[in-house]
Amino acid sequence: MDLNKKIRTTIGQGHLYDSVIETIGNTPVIKLKNLSPKNVSIFVKAEFFNPAGSVKDRLAINIIEEAERKGILKPGQTVIEATSGNTGVGLAMVCAQKGYPLVIVMAESFSVERRKLMRMYGAKVILTPKEEKGLGMYKKAIELAKLNNWFLASQFETSANADIHQYTTAQEIINDFKGTNLDYIVTGYGTGGTVTGIGREIKSKLKDTKIILSEPENASLLLSGVEQERSSDGYAEKSHSAFQPHLIQGWTPDFIPLVIQESIDEKLYDDIIPISGPESIAASIKLAQKEGILTGISGGGTLAVALKLAKTSKDGTVILAMLPDTGERYLSTMLFENIAEEMNEEEISIMKSTPGFHLKN
Numbered sequence: 051m052d053l054n055k056k057i058r059t060t061i062g063q064g065h066l067y068d069s070v071i072e073t074i075g076n077t078p079v080i081k082l083k084n085l086s087p088k089n090v091s092i093f094v095k096a097e098f099f100n101p102a103g104s105v106k107d108r109l110a111i112n113i114i115e116e117a118e119r120k121g122i123l124k125p126g127q128t129v130i131e132a133t134s135g136n137t138g139v140g141l142a143m144v145c146a147q148k149g150y151p152l153v154i155v156m157a158e159s160f161s162v163e164r165r166k167l168m169r170m171y172g173a174k175v176i177l178t179p180k181e182e183k184g185l186g187m188y189k190k191a192i193e194l195a196k197l198n199n200w201f202l203a204s205q206f207e208t209s210a211n212a213d214i215h216q217y218t219t220a221q222e223i224i225n226d227f228k229g230t231n232l233d234y235i236v237t238g239y240g241t242g243g244t245v246t247g248i249g250r251e252i253k254s255k256l257k258d259t260k261i262i263l264s265e266p267e268n269a270s271l272l273l274s275g276v277e278q279e280r281s282s283d284g285y286a287e288k289s290h291s292a293f294q295p296h297l298i299q300g301w302t303p304d305f306i307p308l309v310i311q312e313s314i315d316e317k318l319y320d321d322i323i324p325i326s327g328p329e330s331i332a333a334s335i336k337l338a339q340k341e342g343i344l345t346g347i348s349g350g351g352t353l354a355v356a357l358k359l360a361k362t363s364k365d366g367t368v369i370l371a372m373l374p375d376t377g378e379r380y381l382s383t384m385l386f387e388n389i390a391e392e393m394n395e396e397e398i399s400i401m402k403s404t405p406g407f408h409l410k411n
Contacts, residue, residue, distance in 0.1 A: 104375035110140030112214035132191035135164030142171035184303030206307035215247020242310020249318025266296035278306035297327025349373035
């Protein structure tokens with residue numbers, strides 16, 4: 051037997067990167083072998099392959115570089131942003147590499163892993179009361195930016211958010227599915243940058259592909275049909291009446307961001323399918339245990355919607371689900387609530403099956 055035929059080989063990227071930010075994007079699309087129903091293909095776009103572990107690395111680099119290009123971010127100026135975590139981690143990585151001080155404002159309800167990651171990158175993290183929800187951290191960031199003349203990243207309003215998804219994420223999807231059909235793309239929304247950016251391109255380049263948007267079942271802001279109250283410059287002024295606290299961190303703040311308003315107005319998505327927090331968590335666990343792919347609760351949400359679509363789709367249907375981040379930043383959340391730290395009875399039995407070291411009672 052020729053063993054070399056059985057061994058995987060790699061040859062490197064064929065490229066030397068100037069910095070970590072050069073590695074953002076070009077994330078892989080992976081076929082699900084065990085969870086896809088017969089005769090329907092489900093793929094996932096694994097955004098946790100970005101260097102800071104989430105899709106938000108894309109908008110982080112474009113917000114900073116767009117501000118640099120326009121001259122509105124000065125060397126050494128402090129950057130500030132309100133975020134549930136992933137944008138903050140992405141900005142922390144980018145600002146560390148480029149030398150900008152960073153202040154993050156985050157509601158205390160979001161996972162502690164995210165706080166520690168941002169602080170590990172050198173950012174300062176300011177916590178706001180959970181009762182004030184996303185709008186509370188958002189308003190605090192605006193206040194601090196004005197008081198200190200800091201650069202406000204404005205992920206919920208800036209055109210740099212959707213633009214980067216139009217010019218990177220959408221192009222990657224189009225090229226990866228070249229020569230084959232792509233029937234559905236499933237995504238959730240936090241700022242709305244992903245759906246707006248890919249929607250612009252997919253609607254013009256892949257006219258037969260339908261974009262399915264999802265939001266938490268108990269916080270269906272878009273499905274409610276109630277418009278968001280905004281100031282003249284687009285900032286949300288009040289919490290949306292349809293919002294309720296939900297389990298899908300990173301999705302659907304308590305207001306409709308300006309970035310996703312373009313998707314609403316231009317009909318850049320074809321349908322909205324809400325999903326519950328427990329369904330999202332169950333799908334995330336199933337993805338890890340059946341496919342070896344670790345994603346967060348939001349990734350579980352898009353997968354759960356994709357699995358629902360697959361059940362009613364015709365043979366040959368191809369579905370792509372966006373996985374925004376890695377599951378490792380949810381260790382302190384309900385996603386890992388039933389994942390034990392100590393050995394269970396079966397594990398203890400295995401441990402005791404040989405005469406070697408036994409734990410003392």
